[in-house]
Amino acid sequence: xxxxxxxxxxQLGFYWLSGLSVLLVLLAIIAYLxxxxxxxxxxxxxxxxxxxxxxxxxxxxxxxxxxxxxxxFWALFFSVPSGLVTAVFLSEYGSRWRIAGLLNLMIQSMxxxxxxxxxxxxxxxxxxxLGWGISLLAGGLALGIMIFPVIAVSTRDALQxxxxxxxxxxxxxxxxxxxxxxxxxxxxxxxxxxxxxLLATGYAAGATAPIMVTAAAIISSSSGAIFEPxxxxxxxxYILFNEHISMDNAYATALILVVILLIINMMVLWxxxxxxxxxxx
Amino acid sequence: MFIKTxxxxxxxxxIVAALTTSAIIFGFMLIAILLFMLQESWAVWxxxxxxxxxxxxDWRPVAAVPQLGIAAMxxxxxxxxxxxxxxxxxxxxxxxxxxxxxxxxxxxAVLRPVLNILTGIPSVxxxxxxxxxxxxxFESSFDLATGESLFAAxxxxxxxxxxxxxxxxxxxxxxxxxxYRHAGLALGVSRPYMVWRILLPLAGKGMLGALVLAxxxxxxxxxxxxxxxxxxxxxxxxxxxxxxxxxxxxALELGSATPGTLHYQGLFAAGFVLLLIVIAINIxxxxxxxxxxxxxxxx
Amino acid sequence: xNAVEMSNFSAWYGRKAILDNISISFxxxxxxxxxxPSGCGKTTLLRSINRTAEMEYAFSCRGxxxxxxxxxxxxxxxxxxxxxxxxxYQIPLALPLSIRENVLFGPRYHGIREQSRLDYIxxxxxxxxxxxxxxxxxQCDAAGRLSGGQKQRLAMARVLAVEPQVLLLDEPCSSxxxxxxxxxxxxxxxLAEDLCVVIVxxxxxxxxxxxxxxxxMLDGSVIETGPTDALFSNPLDERTRAFFSGLIG
Numbered sequence: 001x002x003x004x005x006x007x008x009x010x011q012l013g014f015y016w017l018s019g020l021s022v023l024l025v026l027l028a029i030i031a032y033l034x035x036x037x038x039x040x041x042x043x044x045x046x047x048x049x050x051x052x053x054x055x056x057x058x059x060x061x062x063x064x065x066x067x068x069x070x071x072x073f074w075a076l077f078f079s080v081p082s083g084l085v086t087a088v089f090l091s092e093y094g095s096r097w098r099i100a101g102l103l104n105l106m107i108q109s110m111x112x113x114x115x116x117x118x119x120x121x122x123x124x125x126x127x128x129x130l131g132w133g134i135s136l137l138a139g140g141l142a143l144g145i146m147i148f149p150v151i152a153v154s155t156r157d158a159l160q161x162x163x164x165x166x167x168x169x170x171x172x173x174x175x176x177x178x179x180x181x182x183x184x185x186x187x188x189x190x191x192x193x194x195x196x197x198l199l200a201t202g203y204a205a206g207a208t209a210p211i212m213v214t215a216a217a218i219i220s221s222s223s224g225a226i227f228e229p230x231x232x233x234x235x236x237x238y239i240l241f242n243e244h245i246s247m248d249n250a251y252a253t254a255l256i257l258v259v260i261l262l263i264i265n266m267m268v269l270w271x272x273x274x275x276x277x278x279x280x281x
Numbered sequence: 282m283f284i285k286t287x288x289x290x291x292x293x294x295x296i297v298a299a300l301t302t303s304a305i306i307f308g309f310m311l312i313a314i315l316l317f318m319l320q321e322s323w324a325v326w327x328x329x330x331x332x333x334x335x336x337x338x339d340w341r342p343v344a345a346v347p348q349l350g351i352a353a354m355x356x357x358x359x360x361x362x363x364x365x366x367x368x369x370x371x372x373x374x375x376x377x378x379x380x381x382x383x384x385x386x387x388x389x390a391v392l393r394p395v396l397n398i399l400t401g402i403p404s405v406x407x408x409x410x411x412x413x414x415x416x417x418x419f420e421s422s423f424d425l426a427t428g429e430s431l432f433a434a435x436x437x438x439x440x441x442x443x444x445x446x447x448x449x450x451x452x453x454x455x456x457x458x459x460x461y462r463h464a465g466l467a468l469g470v471s472r473p474y475m476v477w478r479i480l481l482p483l484a485g486k487g488m489l490g491a492l493v494l495a496x497x498x499x500x501x502x503x504x505x506x507x508x509x510x511x512x513x514x515x516x517x518x519x520x521x522x523x524x525x526x527x528x529x530x531x532a533l534e535l536g537s538a539t540p541g542t543l544h545y546q547g548l549f550a551a552g553f554v555l556l557l558i559v560i561a562i563n564i565x566x567x568x569x570x571x572x573x574x575x576x577x578x579x580x
Numbered sequence: 581x582n583a584v585e586m587s588n589f590s591a592w593y594g595r596k597a598i599l600d601n602i603s604i605s606f607x608x609x610x611x612x613x614x615x616x617p618s619g620c621g622k623t624t625l626l627r628s629i630n631r632t633a634e635m636e637y638a639f640s641c642r643g644x645x646x647x648x649x650x651x652x653x654x655x656x657x658x659x660x661x662x663x664x665x666x667x668x669y670q671i672p673l674a675l676p677l678s679i680r681e682n683v684l685f686g687p688r689y690h691g692i693r694e695q696s697r698l699d700y701i702x703x704x705x706x707x708x709x710x711x712x713x714x715x716x717x718x719q720c721d722a723a724g725r726l727s728g729g730q731k732q733r734l735a736m737a738r739v740l741a742v743e744p745q746v747l748l749l750d751e752p753c754s755s756x757x758x759x760x761x762x763x764x765x766x767x768x769x770x771l772a773e774d775l776c777v778v779i780v781x782x783x784x785x786x787x788x789x790x791x792x793x794x795x796x797m798l799d800g801s802v803i804e805t806g807p808t809d810a811l812f813s814n815p816l817d818e819r820t821r822a823f824f825s826g827l828i829g
Binding site: 095163165166167168169170171172173174175176179183184187188278 | 630632635637659660661662663664666667669671673675676677685686689690735738739742
């Protein structure tokens with residue numbers, strides 16, 4: 001009996017420890033980044049372009065922030081319309097088509113494609129075959145392909161979570177599905193859809209591998225011209241560290257990236273709780 | 282009649298038709314990507330045999346007599362990913378059980394968002410921290426020339442895949458009907474005993490699925506392995522040697538490979554192999570989920 | 581004249597037969613009640629008439645179903661049928677819009693734009709369901725805040741706004757208190773002056789109170805049908821008698 005109790009306590013201790021370790025990892029990451037990177041961050045760091053020799057050892061990261069924003073914009077441009085259309089089809093019309101099951105499987109599988117592969121694909125298609133060169137547009141395409149399944153799946157799930165009785169009610173009044181979709185279903189699912197898009201935005205902003213081969217430059221003004229390479233925060237971090245340019249600035253850049261992602265995640269959580277509240281009404 | 286039925290306008294029919302076609306086109310993008318990669322790498326498959334590409338240990342694409350073999354990279358990929366599972370699985374399952382069974386309500390409410398945030402942190406940040414902290418630590422405390430190794434990459438990858446393992450395992454633990462718990466506890470056994478003997482066996486397959494999903498993530502991860510594995514094109518002799526997994530190879534060499542050369546095509550062939558592995562894993566998960574659903578309904 | 585006419589009508593979900601060779605008719609300008617144990621196909625029968633049953637997976641049907649002399653399953657535009665045959669469901673559910681927009685949901689789709697006419701429809705339909713006086717000052721409030729009984733009356737107003745000729749109700753009072761139930765029964769009686777009303781109910785007293793005709797269903801078949809009083813006082817079939825005395829269902 002006593003041995004049994006001991007085994008219980010050991011198990012219980014292990015469960016608690018592993019649960020708390022997760023919390024500890026996050027706190028450690030954030031605390032360490034704040035400690036090492038925090039002192040470098042000021043307005044100048046955010047709003048200046050990189051300076052010093054080697055370039056980036058002084059000055060700021062403004063072009064990288066700007067470049068990341070441009071990349072995210074083009075990624076959303078490529079993925080939001082296509083993702084929404086696919087999701088609406090899968091959730092509202094798909095049940096009548098045999099093909100929907102296959103489509104679901106393919107989009108699920110697409111979500112598992114390694115990000116370097118989407119970069120490889122966008123490189124061959126955009127950079128080489130279409131002749132865009134290493135460019136903002138090619139990077140946007142790579143990121144767009146990467147986040148397309150995220151948006152499609154989360155939108156599909158948000159639409160399917162809407163009470164089916166609304167569809168039944170609306171159709172019983174003799175209105176078309178499209179009208180019911182526009183007036184009832186879409187507004188109902190909107191927070192969930194926005195949460196998915198925001199989550200995808202976060203992935204796009206933090207992804208390095210796809211843009212490393214398609215869009216990123218060590219130094220660029222990131223003017224937003226679509227056939228020019230751009231700087232980007234994650235790639236800038238990689239370069240600062242890998243080329244031994246400046247550890248301090250690398251920590252600061254990493255901290256900025258994590259803070260941006262934290263904010264995005266908080267907004268996603270908030271949107272999801274909003275969606276829950278709507279559902280209960 | 283006072284209100285006439287509106288005819289479905291042509292515009293509306295067009296919209297639905299356009300919706301359907303474009304959804305199908307977008308959905309089949311996966312096939313397009315696969316075919317495209319196959320086409321770009323075709324020269325490799327026709328000039329070098331598939332087997333010698335997969336089993337060759339020499340990667341000298343720009344030599345006078347080019348050698349294309351990715352066995353070393355495949356081995357590195359498997360070492361890194363498999364190793365990360367080895368580290369993450371116990372911790373992940375433990376946390377999942379903690380969240381599903383033992384965590385006080387408020388703590389679970391804190392931990393779940395923490396998992397989301399951990400998945401949201403970019404891989405380059407994990408890689409950077411791993412390289413700047415872990416690798417330095419290995420170097421100084423074990424007196425190594427370099428702390429970069431497959432093991433270091435596994436360790437960081439383990440942290441990255443941990444949230445996926447936890448949240449998917451937790452949901453499969455939660456999907457075990459409450460009656461089993463009550464039935465177990467009603468016999469007067471302790472909660473950990475009930476978890477060990479009833480819950481874990483019942484949720485086991487779902488937790489295995491979570492592990493496979495995490496494997497898919499780990500295999501394709503680029504930045505962390507690029508910054509930690511050491512990038513040496515040798516066949517790894519142990520977990521603690523250096524290596525260059527497939528994603529790192531592609532990321533490092535794509536920029537310098539001239540389109541149309543065997544080097545370029547070799548990289549696409551390597552990408553194609555990686556893609557096939559990951560897709561196979563995804564289909565496996567899909568089948569597993571399907572089977573699980575059937576089994577649960579049989580109970 | 582008969583509003584709805586079914587002969588040899590059968591329906592399936594997948595391979596499972598739900599309705600088996602049904603031949604009945606519903607009289608215009610009167611209330612018909614359908615009673616029977618749970619799962620006997622009452623709801624599917626109603627949903628076959630306004631063609632919402634086909635929204636469910638793997639629905640199929642065969643036979644003859646006419647609404648005012650038109651073959652329902654030969655009409656190409658489903659919307660026409662659904663507009664002509666309105667339906668109120670068991671769960672009181674308001675569309676997530678304002679009270680006013682709930683009523684106007686159908687009319688707006690069917691192309692009515694003039695403000696005066698929209699105003700007229702809202703007032704007219706809400707009056708018909710005796711909701712106007714309760715909500716006229718808060719038409720733009722979210723409909724979700726109404727009580728169950730009010731929601732169910734709003735559902736009726738929403739259906740009336742597209743001017744159906746047949747009104748189907750699937751246990752509309754099953755989740756309502758006696759007062760709301762009484763109000764809805766009153767409304768149905770007055771609506772039956774213009775419409776064919778068909779109500780599925782579990783409450784035999786309700787059938788007795790309001791229906792002119794009653795129809796008893798069991799396992800997808802119509803067992804017996806006739807004037808309500810006759811059916812209740814002197815059922816011909818053994819199974820009907822058993823159901824009324826509480827032995828089935």
